[in-house]
Amino acid sequence: MNSEGIIKKDILDSALLLDYVTEAIVVSDSETRVLYANAATKKLLGFENLNHVKLFDLVHPEDKNKVKEYYQTLKKTTSLISIRRMKKKSGEYAIIERNARILDDGSTISILRDVTERFNFEQRKDTFISVASHELKNPLNNISLYSEIAQNYIAEGNIPKARYALKKILPQIEKMSNLISDLLDLAKIQAGKLEYRMKLFSLDETVREVADEVIVFSKKKFHIDIRGKILNPVYGDKDKISQVLQNLLANSIKYSPSQNTIIVNVSENAETASVSVKDFGIGIKKEEQNKIFEKFYQAPSSSRYASGMGIGLFLCREIIKKHGGRLFVESEYGAGSTFTFVLPLGKVAS
Numbered sequence: 001m002n003s004e005g006i007i008k009k010d011i012l013d014s015a016l017l018l019d020y021v022t023e024a025i026v027v028s029d030s031e032t033r034v035l036y037a038n039a040a041t042k043k044l045l046g047f048e049n050l051n052h053v054k055l056f057d058l059v060h061p062e063d064k065n066k067v068k069e070y071y072q073t074l075k076k077t078t079s080l081i082s083i084r085r086m087k088k089k090s091g092e093y094a095i096i097e098r099n100a101r102i103l104d105d106g107s108t109i110s111i112l113r114d115v116t117e118r119f120n121f122e123q124r125k126d127t128f129i130s131v132a133s134h135e136l137k138n139p140l141n142n143i144s145l146y147s148e149i150a151q152n153y154i155a156e157g158n159i160p161k162a163r164y165a166l167k168k169i170l171p172q173i174e175k176m177s178n179l180i181s182d183l184l185d186l187a188k189i190q191a192g193k194l195e196y197r198m199k200l201f202s203l204d205e206t207v208r209e210v211a212d213e214v215i216v217f218s219k220k221k222f223h224i225d226i227r228g229k230i231l232n233p234v235y236g237d238k239d240k241i242s243q244v245l246q247n248l249l250a251n252s253i254k255y256s257p258s259q260n261t262i263i264v265n266v267s268e269n270a271e272t273a274s275v276s277v278k279d280f281g282i283g284i285k286k287e288e289q290n291k292i293f294e295k296f297y298q299a300p301s302s303s304r305y306a307s308g309m310g311i312g313l314f315l316c317r318e319i320i321k322k323h324g325g326r327l328f329v330e331s332e333y334g335a336g337s338t339f340t341f342v343l344p345l346g347k348v349a350s
């Protein structure tokens with residue numbers, strides 16, 4: 001069949017054709033009143049009908065002056081890409097990128113894009129750089145402080161106190177080294193270069209080993225109650241799974257400011273083994289439970305309790321996914337959280 005046969009005549013009607021385009025296209029007069037909006041524009045802003053709606057009325061009050069300036073620039077340059085917040089039908093604001101072209105009569109034809117997600121992510125990334133530097137500087141400051149104290153004690157001949165100060169350095173080095181490994185892993189994951197050394201290992205033993213280590217390095221006295229048993233081995237990278245456990249336990253400790261118990265449940269069925277880490281800490285709001293697995297995301301409600309870079313859970317989920325398993329959270333805000341990961345038992349395909 002020739003191409004004319006494929007393209008139906010009615011689709012060639014240009015307005016109809018534009019409704020098939022996924023980009024939001026809008027034509028507005030010099031007063032920003034909508035003359036034409038395609039289906040994608042209506043979807044983007046949540047309106048069924050945009051006829052005669054003044055786009056300028058939808059602009060966030062704080063962005064109105066900026067938008068007026070854009071229009072003046074547009075008149076001089078004929079086309080312009082700009083950003084503003086616009087109110088959707090739902091009342092929510094979206095960050096909209098507008099690629100506009102002005103026509104002779106002062107009307108404009110524009111493509112609108114919702115860049116809210118991208119914008120928020122970029123912002124999180126910027127914050128991350130300052131957070132990461134701060135997180136690395138903190139243990140470094142403590143290390144230099146304690147080594148200075150140790151030197152002074154040695155000069156005074158007070159060896160027991162010098163030894164005490166030196167002992168304080170070790171957890172700081174451990175903290176720094178964990179942060180750096182997380183950063184390196186993140187970089188490797190982005191490049192698709194995180195390597196997995198797969199073999200059969202006992203998840204049951206690993207859970208017990210990691211719990212012991214975490215207790216040694218935690219500043220607060222915590223009790224980790226391990227319940228259940230996994231008899232079968234799992235096939236995976238033992239170090240990476242240990243890292244997941246470390247992250248989950250460290251979070252439980254960090255986000256339990258006034259509790260000191262963690263319950264770890266291990267169990268298995270015919271095909272899978274699962275480990276759940278339950279704490280009685282601050283919990284996570286429903287609307288944040290999905291976001292916490294995103295890169296650099298830290299729940300605003302938790303910031304006053306803890307430091308961190310917001311990459312731990314992202315790494316955990318990536319690692320578990322690579323093992324053909326899943327990691328999820330159940331939580332009640334104010335009462336505690338349970339993070340569970342499920343791994344296939346025995347050998348997994350590729």
Ligand SMILES: Nc1ncnc2c1ncn2[C@@H]1O[C@H](COP(=O)(O)OP(=O)(O)OP(=O)(O)O)[C@@H](O)[C@H]1O
Pocket residue numbers: 182247251252255279281282283284292293297298299300302303307308309310311312313314336337
């Ligand atoms: N057990 C928990 N209880 C309450 N909130 C939690 C818990 N675990 C994670 N969160 C929330 O999820 C967010 C993301 O966790 P994640 O481990 O990715 O980052 P982080 O702990 O802030 O930093 P780091 O990169 O050092 O791990 C935390 O900032 C916190 O808001």
Ligand SMILES: [Mg+2]
Pocket residue numbers: 247250251308312313
């Ligand atoms: Mg963490």
